[in-house]
Amino acid sequence: MHFALPEDLQQFQQLARTFAQEYVAPRARKWDADKWIDDELFVKAGELGLLGVYVPEEYGGCGQGLLAMAIITEELARHCGATALAITAHNGLGCGHIKLAGSKEQHQRWLPKLAKGPELAAWCLTEPHCGSDAAALTTRAEKKNGGWVLNGQKLFITSARRAAVLVVMARTKPEGGKDGISAFVVEKGTPGLILGEPEDKLGCRGSDTVPV
Ligand SMILES: Cc1cc2nc3c(=O)[nH]c(=O)nc-3n(C[C@H](O)[C@H](O)[C@H](O)COP(=O)(O)OP(=O)(O)OC[C@H]3O[C@@H](n4cnc5c(N)ncnc54)[C@H](O)[C@@H]3O)c2cc1C
Structure with missing residues (x-):
């Protein structure tokens, strides 16, 4: 071979x-x-x-x-x-x-x-109550005035503070497990997008890991 x-x-x-x-x-x-x-x-x-x-x-x-x-x-x-x-x-x-x-x-x-x-682009799947079990996520996305309003909290998001955009997984249907989830591109500076304090990690500290 x-x-x-x-x-x-x-x-x-x-x-x-x-x-x-x-x-x-x-x-x-x-x-x-x-x-x-x-x-x-x-x-x-x-x-x-x-x-x-x-x-x-x-x-x-x-x-x-x-x-x-x-x-x-x-x-x-x-x-x-x-x-x-x-x-x-x-x-x-x-x-x-x-x-x-x-x-x-x-x-x-x-x-x-x-x-x-x-x-960079950040990617927001993990939430305070679910990581591996991603289908349990509860961040919601609701259609409003021709757009979407997202509500929820994400955790451990790599490079959130240097991201131009964040790809956010959110639930568009309350039911449906993984089939009720969609991904949204959220721009830096979007009203209501709040970045928390970076985690103080044991290693890889140069890379920011942030609650969103
Ligand atoms: C440095 C860093 C950067 C990260 N960056 C991102 C990011 O950019 N975006 C993002 O969305 N997330 C990010 N994460 C989160 C990461 O994806 C989650 O930590 C990961 O999915 C695990 O989820 P959890 O921490 O909730 O652990 P849990 O899901 O609670 O898992 C804990 C332990 O249980 C085990 N386990 C879980 N379920 C099962 C099962 N069914 N059977 C057997 N064992 C199981 C796991 O293997 C693990 O050892 C980051 C995490 C770290 C540490």
């Missing part, structure tokens, strides 16, 4: 490795102490294509898949778990969900911006 990576992924691996060694590693300790990764990391990551891994090339991304994401995560996590967490959550959760299930209008509006950075 042949396990070697294809050439384009080897190049991706080398790019992520060099970035992690030369830029991330010397700064990781400071970011951990500050409990905040400098914005510049996300500017540079955007320039290198690390914020648009799943984003199609027509929207300014790399059009890559899960294997590329795993390779990048491995290279970043070797030097800084917080950087790996922030970049992986942005690509795989927030940005990935918009790419997977968003409308064409949402793709055009958000994917080019998110692939460029430095603002």
Whole structure:
């Protein structure tokens, strides 16, 4: 069996490795102490294509898949778990969900911006009473005046404080378990969107983990 990576992924691996060694590693300790990764990391990551891994090339991304994401995560996590967490959550959760299930209008509006950075996409599923059991979530979404009003609380949301958009899972039908849940793109600055104090974690402290 042949396990070697294809050439384009080897190049991706080398790019992520060099970035992690030369830029991330010397700064990781400071970011951990500050409990905040400098914005510049996300500017540079955007320039290198690390914020648009799943984003199609027509929207300014790399059009890559899960294997590329795993390779990048491995290279970043070797030097800084917080950087790996922030970049992986942005690509795989927030940005990935918009790419997977968003409308064409949402793709055009958000994917080019998110692939460029430095603002990220956060993803809000977990609630104070449910994590693994996601179908038990109680955040509600109600149609009002031609739009939607969301009410509820989310917990442990990665990069909520540096997100341009938050993808929020909410219940559109009181019944129906997982089938009554939809995802909404909520913009930073939306009235009523309140971000709490970041968790004081034991590790990965540069990545903010926030109640919403
Ligand atoms: C650093 C960090 C970042 C995070 N970022 C995000 C984010 O960006 N967005 C977001 O929505 N959430 C985020 N989370 C939340 C994370 O997804 C949840 O913590 C996770 O889903 C587990 O949920 P829980 O904490 O409620 O634990 P629980 O669901 O209560 O699980 C506790 C333990 O019980 C086990 N368990 C649960 N159910 C079963 C079962 N049926 N059978 C056997 N074992 C079971 C679990 O494996 C676990 O060991 C983050 C969490 C952390 C720590």
